[in-house]
Amino acid sequence: MSFLLAQGMTGGYGSVDILHDCTIAVEKGEIAVIVGPNGAGKSTAMKAVFGMLNIHTGNVFLDGEDITKLSPQDRVAKGMAFVPQTNNVFPSMSVEQNLEMGAFLRRDDINKTIEEVYSLFPILGDKRKQNAGELSGGQRQQVAVGRALMTQPKLLMLDEPTAGVSPIVMDELFDLIIDIARTGLSILMVEQNARQALNIADKGYVLVQGRNRFTDTGQALMNDPEVRKSFLGG
Known part of the structure; x- marks a missing residue:
């Protein structure tokens, strides 16, 4: 089993499902990124993994332990850390x-x-x-x-870490993310700058309307003609 395995997640906000049978996995020391168009459910998937919203189907495992029912604070105690996109200091x-x-x-x-x-x-x-x-x-x-x-933490979760920063700062932040992963920490990241994110990713997930559309190594997704045309600007 992967170090993090969020398997078959279906859920959202209230009675509205945003995620549909969505699966995200991260190995130890790996950088995994979630990309996709606006409204694809990227941040929702991250929040579901962290326990910030309920899923009616699916399970979340961390290091082999089922943490599906745990609160976000209890997940922090188990080794998860979450950095939201805004209001994070x-x-x-x-x-x-x-x-x-x-x-x-x-x-x-x-x-x-x-x-x-x-x-x-x-x-x-x-x-x-x-x-x-x-x-x-x-x-x-x-x-x-x-x-x-x-x-x-054992797993660091970053929601749009480069949002609103200059291209130079974005490159610096991506370099720091690589350095953090080299210490053995697993990283799961939602990122709007898909090309740059996939370039540093060991694994990439392309979500469309809350569903897994493509899953592969970052490099393979960068080289996939359909991914390039539909999500990376050609």
Whole structure:
């Protein structure tokens, strides 16, 4: 079984189903990306994996354990971390306070993890006393990811991590995502910049109307003529 296996998910909001028999899997140390057109159910699939909405059919397994019925907080305790697209930092708190908030479930010494985050994101170390709301968009995303890493997760989930940032910052964020995966962490990412995301992905999922349309390695999807024509601009 894959490290993360969200199998046959059908569900959505209230009585409206957005996902239809959707399956997402991620191996240890792998980058998996979910792409597709607007309204395809990409973020909904991510929220379903994290337990933020109910699925009537399907199951979610993490490291072989069925976590389908667990709350998001309980999933964090099991090793999941989720970075939403917006409102993902505490703007009136300092960078360091934001990181400390990420460790709210921990009862051990968090200072070593804070230093590891500063090593991964040196600019945050420089700005540790500055309020997160005063940072650039790319720096705020680093704070959000850093705060998620404070939980010492096994699976890091990123919803549109490059939304609203410049192309240069986007490239930097993708490089950092690769560096994080190299530490052995599994990453599941929803991304609107499909071409760039598939370029760094070990595995890619193309969703259309809440259903799996294509599943393959990132490179294979990049080279697939139908995927290129329909979803990558030719």
